[in-house]
Structure formats: C-alpha cells, structure tokens
Amino acid sequence: MSVPCTYRRPSRRDFFHPLFLLFLAFPFSSCIAGEIDNLLKLKTALQKSDTHVFDSWTPNGNPCKFDGVICGLDGSVTGIDLSNNRLVGVLPLDSICQLPSLQMLSLGNNLLYGSITENLKNCTRLKQLDIGFNSFSGTVPDLSSLSELQVLSLNLSGFTGPFPWNSLKNLTNLLFLSLGDNQFDPSPFPVEVLNLRKLQWLYLSNCSIQGQIPEGIGNLAELTNLELADNNLTGNIPTGITNLRKLWQLELYSNRLTGKFPVGFRNITILTNFDASDNYLEGDLSELKYLTRLSSLQLFMNHLSGEIPQEFGDFKYLVNLSLYTNRLTGTLPQKLGSWADFDFIDVSENYLTGPIPPDMCKNGKMKELLVLQNNLTGEIPASYANCSSLTRFRVSNNSLSGTVPAGIWGLPKVNIIDLAMNQLEGPVTSDIKNAKALAQLLIDNNRFSGELPSEISEASALVSIDLSHNNFSGNIPENIGSLNKLNDLSLEDNMFSGAIPDSLGSCASLNVINFAHNSITGNIPATLGSLPSLNSLNLSNNHLSGSIPASLSSLRLSLLDLSNNKLTGRVPQSLIVDAYNGSFAGNPGLCGPDHFPACSSNSDRSVDSRTLIFCFVAAIAVLVSLLGCLAFMRKKKENEHEFSLSKDSWDIKSFRVLSFTEQEILNSIRQENLIGKGGSGNVYRVVLENGNELAVKHIWNSDSMGRKSAKSSTAMLKKRSGNPPEFDAEVAALSSIRHVNVVKLYCSITSEDSCLLVYEYLPNGSLWDRLHTCRKVELDWETRYEIAVGAAKGLEYLHHGYDRPVLHRDVKSSNILLDEFLKPRIADFGLAKIVQANGGKDSTQVIPGTHGYIAPEYAYTCKVNEKGDVYSFGVVLMELVTGKRPIEPEYGENKDIVQWILSKMGSRESVMGVVDSRIPDGLKEDAVKVLRIAVHCTSRLPALRPSMRTVVQMLEDAEPCKLISVAIAKDDPSLNKDEGVHDYDYDYEKKMNQSPEKLKHSPS
Template structure:
C-alpha cells in the first residue's frame, strides 16, 4: 500500500479533530453570550434580537470575531441595565475589546474582571456602578481604560496601573473616589496621550514626574483638591493640546518654560490662587480658549495676545490685572466672548473685537476703562450681552447700540455717559434688561421703548431724564422691574401701567410726577415693592391699594389727601405716608382722624361695603338654590348638583362659584387628561379662566358613573391625591412663571380648580401639534429662561422645596405674549421639613422625559426635574419630540443628541431648520446646557439655580469642554 492514502487519511482525521474543537469552542462561546444576554436587561433597543441559540455567535449584533474566535463585544449606548457577569465574559479567551459604556449598568464590578487578561480596550464609562474598583493588575495588555462618570467610590487601586505600561488613554474622572495623592503609578505610563482625572478626589501637589508623560495631548486634573505650584516639568509636555486645571487650590506663578507648550489650544486654570503676571503665556500663539478667572494674577496683559490669530474666548475676570487691553485682541478669528470684569484695567475698549461679526458677549464690568464706546459696535448685530458698568467711560452711546437686534442685556451703569436713549431702541426686539443708572443721560424717554417688548428690567435711575413717562409703557407685558427714581420726569403716571401684569418692583421716587396715582397699580398681581415718594402726586390713595402686600411701600412727601386705607394702617408701613398733610387715618396716631366727610368716612365705607356684600351673598344664595332645584329636575347635560360646595380662595376673586359651575359643560371643554377635564370659562366681567374638573374617587379607588355624559361620569368618596397635591403646592406659590391658582371649589363628589387661562396653550402644542406655530429663536430662548426660573423658584425659593416630577413641554403653558408658566402639579412632592424627600414605588412622569435613575431607584430628587427640563431644552433647540421614529427603536432625544456630537456639521444639523442661520450657534449654547441637565448621574447635573445662571449668561467658554463620547474627558472641541 502506498503512503499517499495514509497521508490523506491522517489529514482528514486532523481536519475532523480541528472542526470538532472549533465546534466545541463555538458552542461554549454561544452559551457565554446567552448568559450575558440573560444578565443584561434591554428594553429600548433591538441589540439582542440576533442573540438566538440557532444563530452563530459571530453573527450576533455587537460581536466581532477573528478566525472564529470572539475578539470584541460592543454594547455601548444601548440602554442596558443589570450587573455585568464578568465571570462569564472573561471565559472568552480571545476577547480583546469590551465596550459597555453609556448604559444604565449598576451594582459592583467583581474581581472576575481580572481574568480578562487579553483585554486591550475596556470601556465601562458613563454608567451607575457602586462600590470600589477591584485590583486590575492582571490587565497588563490594556491600552484604553474608560471608567469615567460611573459611580465608583472607595479607594481606586492606583498601584495596579503600574502593570499597564502600554496605556494610551486613562479616563477615571467624575467618580467619588476617596481622596488620594497624585498616583505615582501613572508617572511610569510614558505612552499616555489622554489622561482624564477631573473630579475624582486627587489631592496634594502635581508631581514633578508629570514631565515624563511627554506623549500627552490632553491632561485634565480639574475639580479636585490639588495644591502647591504648577511644576516646571510640565513645560516638557510639548504635545499638549488641552490643559485643564480649574477649580483647585493651586498657588504661585506660571513656571519658567511654560511658554514652551506652543501646541496648547485650550487652557483653563480658573478658580485657583495663582498669581504673578501672564508673561509666560505670550508665546502660546495657538490658543483658542484661555480661561484664568478667579485668581490673583497681576501686571499687564501681554501685548502679544493682540496677535493671537485663533483666540475665540478670553476670560480673566476677578483678578488684579492692570494696564490696557491689546488694541487688536479678538480681531483675527471669529471672536466670540471676552470677560475681563473686576480687574484694574485702563485705557480704551479695543475697537475690532467684532470685526468678523461673530462676537456674542462683551463683559468689562468694574475696571477703569475710559474714553467712548467705539462706533464699530453699533454694527455688531451678533452681540447678546454688552456690559461695561462701573468704569470711567464717557461720551454719547452710538445710536445703533440701542437697537442691536440680538442684544439681550445692555449695562452702562456707573459711568459718565451723556446724551439720550435714541428711538433705535424700538429695534431691540431681544432686549430683556437695560441698566444705565448713575450716568448723565438726559432728554425724554423715547416712546419707542415700548416696542422692546421683551424687556423685563429697566433701571434708568440717577440720571437727568425729563419729560413724561411714555404713555405706552403698558405694552411691556413682561416688565418685572422698573426703576426711574432720581430723574427730572414730570407729568402723570400712565394709567396703562396696570397692563404690566408681571411688575414686581416699581420705583419712581425723586421726580416731579403729578396727578393722581392710577388705581391699576393696586391691582398688579405680582407687585412686591412700590416707591412713589418725593413727587407731586395728589388725590386719594386708590382703594385698590387695600389688597397690596408689599415688602417696601413708600408714598411719602407728595400732596396726597383723604383716608389711608385701613389695611395699610399698620406698623409695617410707618413712615410710608409722611409729608402728605392732607391724609387722615383712624388708626395711625401721627395723622389727624378722618371726619365723616373726609373723602368719605371710613366707617361709612365699611357699612356700604358690608351691605353690598350681604346683598351679593343673598342673590348668589338664592340663585344657587334655584340652580340646584333646576338641576335636580333632570338637567341632562350636567350632573354637578351636589347640595354644598366648599370654596377656598388663594387670590382676590372677581367671580362666584356659580359662574364656574354653570360653565362646566361640553361646549366649554378644551382638554382632557388623566387627572380630569379642562374647561375654558368666561365670567361676567370678561375674565377668562381655565377650570380643571375631576370626580372624586370612592374608597376602593373606582369611579362610579351616574351620568350618560362620559366626560361627567361622577363618583363619590375622597378627593384624589393628585388634586390634594396640586392644591397644597399651588396655593402657597406666587411666581410669575408658575400658573396662578385662584381657588378650589369642592363638594363630596366633585373637585374644581380655577386657574388663570393661557390663550396660547402649551409649548408642546406650539412645537409639535396642529396648533404648531413658528417660534423665533428669541421667543424660544425666553420660554426656556422663564420656565427655568419657575422651576428654580420651586426648588430654591419655597419654604420647603417642591419637586414637580412631571416637567414636560405640555406642562409649560403660554400666555398671550408667549410667556411661560409651569403647570400641572398633580404629581408634585414637597421636600419634608427634615430634609428627606418623598419616594414612591410608581415611576412618576412621562416617557421620554423620565430621568434614567428611575430604572434602578425610586428616589425622587430635584435633579429628576433638571433632567426633564433638559429634554424640554432639546425640544426647543431641535423642534423634535422626545420620542421620534428616526431615533431608532426604543431610543429617545437624549441618545439621539449624544450620537450627533461628532462633528460641527452634525451638531448644527440638529438645530430646528426654522431657526435662522444667525441664531444657530446661540441655539447650540442652549443645547450644551441641555446636555449638562441630562447627565446620567444625578450628582453631575446642575441645580436649577445654576441652569438659570447659565441660560442668562449663555457663556460658551464655560460650557466648552463637556461634550465627548468615547474620550471620557471634557474635550474642548468647538461645535
């Protein structure tokens, strides 16, 4: 027999044996993957649809194989929850890459992770783990390690990093580790190009050995407890593109040689105790963003800064800098932002910072700048904030500045400016605040100021303005604060000031105003401070003032006559009426007692009022009895025929409960919801109201229908908890951005809540439904700010914080001028006096707005509202719903936005196409705030107070550096 058949037989046997081994290996891999699938829950994506026993493992979604062996698992950003079964995963002997970042994974990381010895890439970042990180020493092949922002605590095993000499990326930031000195084990990782240790409790000094990491492109050590000086050895890191050291305890000067970092584009050492001059930075010609605010730097700003061709953002406020700003600073690139406030700078304002037409914010408060405002800024249409208060500036303001179309805040106070406010202000369609107090402005106030309808605050005090107050002042519907004191104004107070329904603070003192005080002032619902002293006002104090409850009230030194309303005759207003010899009072001993004919005797007025009220009560009672009798005879349209009603008023009412009850009918129905029907009611005086009607639940929670009309199916028993929550919450709240509750009307079977009516429906309607309307960017921005202020008040302004729990665009209502009100408090929870927060085993809220922590905890916190508000901001910027088919199966707007953060073009593509090109970068600023609000870990979300500040400031340079997916740090890529 020849050798050839024997050879073939042997080869066939070997092949069979190999296939057998391959089959066994594949079978083992299949079982491991199925174990992983069973451990990780997924409801929002179809990632596991292909993970079936009859499918080869290498065909599973997210699985990559090489020569039949599994080398990579990528399940990142798939909304996975559960604990990671490392005991199974690490049995995949060829696994080199494991990516589980940006999920909802929780629980501890077990020591089994040490068995994944072939891993080169490990991403566990952006999850919700707990406990400490186990020893990672066996993972000596790792090149990429992402554990940032994942909830780890305890002591990190820093020494285990010594074995990972091939590491290129180490991202551990944003974890509450126990404090530790800068780990020496990192200093030997000489191949590192990305080191992210921000906000993970590093303390002590930056070691000199940092100079060994010469391959570093990015170094982030911010938000920690680092002290001492910046070591000179850091100047060896010549490849650095980004250096983040902000919010530490660093001291001393920039070390010699720091200027060698000539590739540095993003540098932030703000919020430290650094001192000395900035001369070491003059060679950093590639800088795009430089932030050094809140330090103790002194000396002059180097002239070379004026030649930095890429500089876009420059922030050095709150230092001790002197001398002039370089003449050409900001004139080369598309300059965006400068803040040099609170220094000792002198000289003139550089004229060409808006040369490219892109500058957004010019902030130079509290310095010693002199000279005039350069005329070039009158054409800077991109400006949103112009603040130069508290300097030594002079001259006439270029007229075009008053009317810049995007300018939201103009602050010229405490200077030596002259001239007048020109009629150009009528073009300032975005202007919300104008502060020009303590100057030498003169002339008449232009009537065109009423066309700047977004104004919420005006301060023209301590100037030389003269003439009448514009009669059209009442057109400023959003005006919150009006300060005109200490001028030469004359004539009457315009009566239509009563149309400024949001007015909270009104000061017209020290002028020459005359005539009667308009009664409409006493009807301003939000008024908290009123000063009309030192004028020539005459006539009686309006009776409407009786309803005012003011923290500051001063009518002194006028020519008022007649009785002081009894409700104002108390010690709280001592001195408020002095200098009015014609006033009288029954209670204040310093005034003469009112006679029976002193503007009408107080006692006589009370008698008349009592008789009138008694007559009204009698008429209402008779009408109500007749109404009930009529209803009991078979009113087929209604079943509201309870025999007694309990009315609790929370505001001054101009209607009766009978008017409300009569209007609860099909013709007036404007909406239906889970907590009741909503009706539009117009009462006799023409006032429009919204009434929410719900039937009370019986003892077992069911509803017993007695009516043939479905919308009025009634029940008996206790009122719903949602009704109680809404009344309890809103009855004590007074804020211009929270819907006003007038009263509740309840009976054994029915509950009615009477609100102010919002004619423009909800934000959801205006963005997404058949009632959709094109909202310009200024309106969207104002809605965002107003809604944020409403939530800020709930969280920070109430005696006990209120958590709304159902923040969404359909619960943000819009009035006749599209001013927002937070509404629907049926799910609201009030934080208990002992500091604990209510919790529930029912997930509260609406799909698409619910914070991710609801998937693993039932705790309710203010940060849950912040997340939901972040989703609303995304709606405003993109015009899209929280849930859309284009996001992919079981994905929402938050994940969609996250997936679009790769390039500037993809980011800009998210902005609603109806927003003009000129506003798109501004919209991106708000999108960045939305991304902060929707951070996966609640602790990393800002408070609503911070959100309001960010929205008002909208400072891109403070938000740059937080948008990144895989890098695990705060990459400062301008998008």
C-alpha cells in the same frame, strides 16, 4: 455554564491546507453557540432598557450581525459597543468576560447601575474598557490583570471609596486614562501614573486628589491632554510640566495652586487650550506671550498682576479670553481678537485702563463682551453696533463716555445690555425695537437723557429695566404694559413726568416697581393691585395725588413706599401695619387710625343740589346692581346645579391616602374661604366633615394671570391646552416627595378648565407673617433656630434626598409655613424645577424668585442651579437673626439685607448690633453663629456657597447651649468659647462676597 473556546487566527499556511475549505464550511459552531449564549445573557440583564439595539440579538442569529457586536476575521466576538443606548441594568460581567477574544467593551453614556464585580479580572484580553457616564456604585475592583489595556475610561461613573492606584503599575500599555468626576477617597497624586510613559490622554479632574503635582509629571512626554481640575491640589505648577512639549490642552482650574507660572512654560509651544482659573496663582503673564497657538486662555479668579501682554493681540487663533477677577493693569491689546473668529472676552474686575479694542467682532462671530468693573475710558467703538452675533454686552462700572452707537440698542441676539455706572450720555434710540432677545437693560447711573422711546415695548423679551439715576424726561410710555415678561422696572431718580400708565397692570410678572424721585403726577393706578407677583413698590418723592387704591391691599409686599407725595384720603386699613411704618410719610392729606390724622366725617357740611343729584344717581345705581346680583345669583345656582351633574369632567390624582372626595373639596372653594393670594393662584381653607382642615390652591391659567378676580373652581375658564406651567411644576416637584419639613400634597384635581392642589393646612401661616406683619409673634431664639434647622432639612431633602434634585427657585420666608407647633414646612413650588437625568440645569430668561432673595448671578446668567436656593435660604437665616425684611430703607440706596450685614462685619460690636433686639443678650452669641452660616450661604460666588447638606451640618453644630448658662460660661475660663464670635475673621466674609461675575467659560 458554557465552556470557553480558544480561538486561533488562521495563519497563511492554513489557506493551503486541503481541509481548510471544509473548515470554513463549519466554522467553530460550538464556540459560536457559546458566544451567543453569553451575549444573550447580557441582553437579558439589560432587557428593561428603552432601546431597539437588541432586536437583532436572536438565539439563532449570527453574533457578527448583532447590532453593537464586532467580530474578528475568524468570526470570534472581539468587541461590544453599546454606548449611548439608554441601557438600564446591572452588568453580567461573569458572562461578558467569558468571551475569550473580547478586546473592546464600550458601554459608556448609559444608565447602568450596581457594582462592578471582581469578574472583571477575567477580561484579560481587553484593550479598551469604557464604562464612563453611568450610575454604578461601590468601588473599582483590582485592574492588575488587564495588562493589555490601552484605553480605560471610568469617568462620571458613580464610583466611590478608594481607587486601586497600585493596579495601574501593570497597565503600562495605557494610552488613554480617564477616571475623573468620581468621588473617590481623597489621596495624593498617584505616583503610579508617572510610570505610564505611553500615556497620551490623562483625565483626573474632580476625583479627590490632593497635595502637590509631582515634578515627575514631566516624564509623561507623550501627553497631549492633561486635566487635573476640580481637585484639592496645592503648591506651585511644577517646572516638570514644561517638558510636556506635545501638550495641546492643560486644565488645572478649581484647585488651590499658588505661585507663578514656571520658567520655561513658554516651551509648550503647541498649547491650544489652557485653563488654570479659580486658583491662587500670582505674578504676570509674560511666560504666556510666546504661546502663539493659544485658542482658549482662561485664568480668571486668581491673583495675577501686571499688564496683559500686547503680543496677545497678534495671536491668530485666540477666540476665548477670560481673565476676570485678577489684579491686571494697563491697556487691553488693541488688535485683540482681530485675526480669528473671536468668540468672547471677559476681563472684568481688574484695574485695566484705556479704550475697548475695536475689532474683536471683526469677523462677525463674537458672542460675549464683558469688561465690567475696570477703569476703561473713551467711547464705545462704533464697530459693535454691527456685531449682530453678540448675546451679552457688559461694560458697566468703568469711566466710558460719549453716546452709545445707535445699533447697539437694537442688536438682534443680545440678551443683556449692561452700561451702568459710566459717564455715557444721549438717548435710548428707537433701534431698541429690534432687540427681540433683550432680557436685561441695565443703564443706571449715567447721563442718559431724552424721552424713553415707545418702541421699547417691541423688545418683548425684556425681564429687567433699570434706568435709575439718569436724566430721562417725558412720559413713561403708555404701551410699556405690553412687556408681559417684565420682572423689574426701576426708573428712580430721573425727571419722568406725566401719569403712571394704567397698562402696567397687564405686566403680570412684575416683581419690582421703583419710580421714586421723579416728577410723576396723577393718581396711583388701581391696576397695580392686580399684579400677582409684585413684591416691592416704591413711588416715593413724586407729585402723585388722589387716594391710595384699595386694590393695593391684595398685594403681599416686602417694600411699600408712597412717602412724600400729595396723596389724600383714608389709608386702607390692611396697609396700616408695622411693616409699612414710614411708607406714607410726607402726605399730609392722608388720614386714618393710630398715628395718622383722624379722618373728617364731613357731617356738618350742607347738602347742596349737586349732592342730592349724586345721591339720587347713586341710589339708582345701587338698585340696578341689586337687580343684577339677583339675576347673577339665579344664574349661579343654575350653573352650580349643572356643575353638580358633571362630576365625570374632573380628574383626581391622589398621592396619599385620602379621607375626602373631590366634591367635598369643590364645594368649599368659595370666597368666604379665601385665605391668601399668591403669584400663581388663590389659596382656600377647607374644613372637611370630619373636622380636618386642608389648604387648596387654585392655579390661575394663562388667561387669568394678571387678573385678581377670584374665580372659583366651578367657573368655566377659557379653554386651553395643557395645565399651567406653575401647576405642572408643583405637581412634578411634590407628588412623590415625603419629608416632615416639606408640605404634604394630598392630591390634584383637574378639569379642562381648572387646576386644584390639595395640601395639608398649616394654621400658623408663614414665617414672613410671624416676623414682619401684624400677625407677628415673639419668636424666642430656640424656636427660630428650630425653624432654621427644619427648613434647611426640607431643602436638603429636595436637593440631595430625592431621586433627582428639585430646585425650589423661590425660597423665602413667606414660603416657609408653620404648623401648630411652629415646625416649618417648605411650600409653594410654583417655580420648582426637577433637574434632568443628564445633569442639565434649567435655563430661563425669567429671573426666578423674589426681589431681595434672588442670587446675584441671575443678573448675568440664565442658568439656574441649587446654589440659588442656598443663597435665598441664607437671606431667610438673616431674617431670623435680625428680625428685618430683605429690603428696608435703612439699608441705604439700592442695598439689601445681605449688603447691609456685610457692612457690619468689621467688628464684634457691630455684628452683635444687627441681632434682633428681642433676642436676649445671653443668646445673641448663638444667633451670630447662625448669621455666620447665612453669610456663607449668600456668598456672591456660587462655588463658595455650601451645599444644603453642609448647611444642615453647620446649623446642627451651632445648636444653642441649653445646659450651661452664659453667665457660667463667662466666669469659667476653662470652657470653650471658640464657637462664639471672639475669634471670627470678619474680613474674610467681606472678601468672599466681593466678586460679582463668576461664570466658568468652557471651550467646549
């Protein structure tokens, strides 16, 4: 171990000493050698890092020339700054703290791990310590000896356990203290902080502080930034905070603060950014009308009332205003946003009246205009037709009238136009061809009329179109099939006529088609059967004729409604299932078995000449077909022979020990082994020579998406570069996952043309099959409960047990497979997303998931996180409890199972009524426990949904009682009945699910 050197900075007298020049010629050689040794130990500890920062760190080099090393005038190492360098490893603090003059250690934003040892106490000269944004573990050691510290940054470092708050009392020189985003043990607001009178920056967000903010916070008069967000703070905002006259940023959001803004809040006159959103604050905004320097004001999700001060319209720096979900009344200041480069406004879900301010995009910088769910009146100001910077335009659920300025339809950057539930009229103009970024067009429940312009096909980014409940007429544009990203097409209750375009079969991403209550004629296009992702098809109450295409049999629909048309002929056998009861009513020309009229054999009809000619032509056609088949089979055998010689073209990657070869798999990919078709490919059952069974998914590539012809893995598909995204997503998500409730992926087999995934085979199909189709069986409540717990544990592992969270993004009952013992496995990861190491979430224009399971926030944000999976799982729980599908006609127009269940939460009797009648009365109380969990999971507010880890705990707490019968429980008053529905606050669940748009707008 090297001996620490003691340095003394040269004084003025030293420069006149006769030996000083000799001193400069040989400067502290032994000390420099010791410092190099300690620096090289740091390099060795982090040598696995993907960085070149250490290239200059050589044993014979000058440490003052090492990248990231700072030296003082005397040549001693005073600072190490290696932040943002992708460093990986454990810090050797025993070496670092032997640098005797070290004043700065900056290692933030790296990938460091391990614990911070007690050796930190030896870095007594430190003035700046920044190790934030890393992945350390354990607790923070005592900091008392670091009395010279001015900057301490430990935020988002992975620390847990108790924080040594007492050690802060010695750090009286601190100017900057950042400890947030660590899961410390819960504690009251640390009073030790109140003695740090020099503090200018205090960041304690998301570090488990609870209780009230003390009045003594006003003693920190030098504070310019105070952030206490994402904690469990209660009580009022203290009056002492009004003494912080230098404060320019105050962040208090996501706590449980109550009361009004304290009198004197107006005195914080230089306050620029203020965010107290997601609390329980009440009262009016009168104290804020004096804060003329405000740039960002975010108070959404509180209980604020009264009018928005008209003075806000004179704030010359205001660019962000977010007040949604309060109880505000009155009009919006008409000069709002007209001074600065206004960025966004969100005042949705209030009781505001009057017109939309016209000048918020005066400077051409506005990105988001969100005023939905108020009582606004008047016309949409013409000025917004020229607001080319807009990305979101949402004015739904108001009383707006008049025509929409034509330019709004064609805003070049807008990704959502939401005008629903107003009294707007006029046409959708051809300007929509310019809306190249438009993903969602939501204009239902208005008075729009005219024909839908064919130019809508040029808005190529469209994902969702909802024109329902308007007065549109004319034909559906034939070229609408060019919208290859389209997910939802709802034209219900208009006056559309003409035929359904065949081109819809090219919209490979379509999930929902709703053309109900129009005047559409002609046949149902057979091309609809080629839509691989279609989940809901409603063509009811039209004038459709002809037969039901057999191609619809290949679809896996949660909703099919062809009722009240003029359809004729035999109903395809595969569509005659309980799940589609009532789907064909009002078509007297349909026939079939069971409850349908018997189909006529026509055997007694005379055979006329036309029939004979037809038969003759048909016979010739059959003969030609047979000859073609013979030629095809000969060619097929040649191809198979050729394929058998090309084994080297296949690449197999195994993820488990294999008992088969790729050739054994490839030889079994045949039509007779096909057991399923999904949105991303065909699934085959393979029986190995040893009798074991496997499931093999053949992922369609981009060239075959939308064409349902089953191509074997031996067919040569069109050449492409790289694997399909569905394949990459599934392999990335499953290749290293090991969990009893996640389907096993054995290997992948790829060639230049094909992609195969080999799984374990689960003989009992999916939970959807068992609940809703002809394969359904009587699942007792104990089995349903075990399926719920097992599936929850599988998702919990994906979210929390993997090295990086995996978002499934398509959780539904058809993706929960059952083994021979009805134990569940989470399957089908075609949409899965592995969260990046930096914590970023996926962002996509395509709404992920399946209709009926999709979380409501995906209607207004492109961000995807794990709370979307939680919502979808909540829907699955509702299926298990009720036995019903996510979409049923009985729920009412435009409603799903979540809304239906919420409408039944008013009393114990109505809640018990939604439980599946096949569940015995004695177990319905247990089922309602699970239903309560499902309601929590499907909260409209993502922040209020539990994590999957919490869901598992809640489900385990709701385990059915197997030892005490319900009869005994009813007779014995001493037994605890609180776990049932007796004391349940039904209104709470309804309140929790009544807030649609809850996006946190951050000024950063």
